[in-house]
Amino acid sequence: MLLSVAFTQILAARRRIGAHVLRTPQRDAVSLSEKLGVPVRLKCEHHQTTGSFKLRGATNAVLSLCEGERAAGVVAASTGNHGRALAHAARIAGCRAVICVSKLVPANKVAAIKALGGEVHIVGTSQDDAQVEVDRLVREEGMSMVPPFDAVNVIAGQGTLGVEMLEDAPDASAVLVPLSGGGLMAGIARAVKTINPATQLVGVTMEKGAAMHQSLAAKVPVSVTELPTLADSLGGGIGLSNQHSFAMVRDLVDQTILVSEAEIANAMRYAYFEEGEVLEGAAAVPLAALISGRFAPKGEVIALLTGKNIDMALHQRIMAGEDPDLEAEAADA
Numbered sequence: 014m015l016l017s018v019a020f021t022q023i024l025a026a027r028r029r030i031g032a033h034v035l036r037t038p039q040r041d042a043v044s045l046s047e048k049l050g051v052p053v054r055l056k057c058e059h060h061q062t063t064g065s066f067k068l069r070g071a072t073n074a075v076l077s078l079c080e081g082e083r084a085a086g087v088v089a090a091s092t093g094n095h096g097r098a099l100a101h102a103a104r105i106a107g108c109r110a111v112i113c114v115s116k117l118v119p120a121n122k123v124a125a126i127k128a129l130g131g132e133v134h135i136v137g138t139s140q141d142d143a144q145v146e147v148d149r150l151v152r153e154e155g156m157s158m159v160p161p162f163d164a165v166n167v168i169a170g171q172g173t174l175g176v177e178m179l180e181d182a183p184d185a186s187a188v189l190v191p192l193s194g195g196g197l198m199a200g201i202a203r204a205v206k207t208i209n210p211a212t213q214l215v216g217v218t219m220e221k222g223a224a225m226h227q228s229l230a231a232k233v234p235v236s237v238t239e240l241p242t243l244a245d246s247l248g249g250g251i252g253l254s255n256q257h258s259f260a261m262v263r264d265l266v267d268q269t270i271l272v273s274e275a276e277i278a279n280a281m282r283y284a285y286f287e288e289g290e291v292l293e294g295a296a297a298v299p300l301a302a303l304i305s306g307r308f309a310p311k312g313e314v315i316a317l318l319t320g321k322n323i324d325m326a327l328h329q330r331i332m333a334g335e336d337p338d339l340e341a342e343a344a345d346a
């Protein structure tokens with residue numbers, strides 16, 4: 014089995030990024046532990062600087078660049094958590110970050126990236142148009158592209174979470190991880206299976222647009238239709254010419270589980286009312302798998318909470334008891 018990322022690279026990432034990212038707490042979920050009859054731990058990575066774990070991989074990637082590369086700066090096409098994280102990581106490293114977005118991206122997202130010190134290039138009307146600008150900056154200005162999930166340094170950075178989770182719960186029977194492009198899961202799986210091979214790795218994704226889940230079933234990366242979902246940070250494909258994360262997830266992960274929009278909303282309400290935590294939809298999918306009974310843990314289990322960057326008006330609607338149908342709302346708009 015040939016894996017792109019070695020455990021030693023994850024340990025190296027930990028030393029490299031240690032001064033720049035938080036070691037987030039892992040708390041007991043008291044009421045859920047009682048309900049399920051096993052200890053449930055919450056790895057509270059949504060408390061990470063910039064509001065998501067993406068800071069780990071982005072920081073490792075930026076700090077791994079040589080001096081000349083750093084001087085030319087970094088570039089990416091993400092409007093979400095990766096874009097934020099990369100802007101912040103670049104500022105820490107004292108280098109330029111350009112985030113390329115399409116005209117359709119809401120103004121508040123552009124403002125958030127600028128507030129973190131990132132430059133925003135607005136081009137075209139699609140993610141593909143934004144990527145054309147990324148490619149131009151790489152070609153013409155020698156900037157380094159930092160991809161959101163399919164890169165060795167990014168995967169190694171996310172893998173530091175696996176080390177921390179097992180340091181705090183060495184005998185965990187299972188770890189539940191939100192799964193999209195799989196950079197997060199690939200890194201964590203590499204760390205966890207090295208430290209304790211008996212720990213089960215469970216990837217959780219929303220039913221609407223589960224690209225990795227379907228690619229695993231097809232045994233090759235496939236594209237899926239992107240649909241509006243509460244778990245917007247899990248949207249998008251895994252890349253038809255995926256180099257690293259697909260193979261690592263295929264070879265290391267024990268199981269993948271899908272959850273519905275209503276289950277995600279319910280898990281967000283549980284996190285808020287029982288645990289006092291604000292989660293974005295993507296971060297709530299491990300809790301959704303546990304609360305819905307789609308995953309029945311046989312022993313101590315860790316749920317990784319990955320981010321908290323959600324439109325607060327949407328969060329309030331869900332807390333008021335609504336189960337929003339974002340697909341229907343998008344069709345009406």
Ligand SMILES: *Cc1c(COP(=O)(O)O)cnc(C)c1O
Binds near residue numbers: 067191192193246296
């Ligand atoms: C990016 C992201 C994920 C998924 O990470 P992948 O490496 O793409 O699988 C999960 N949760 C949040 C909040 C994210 O931003």
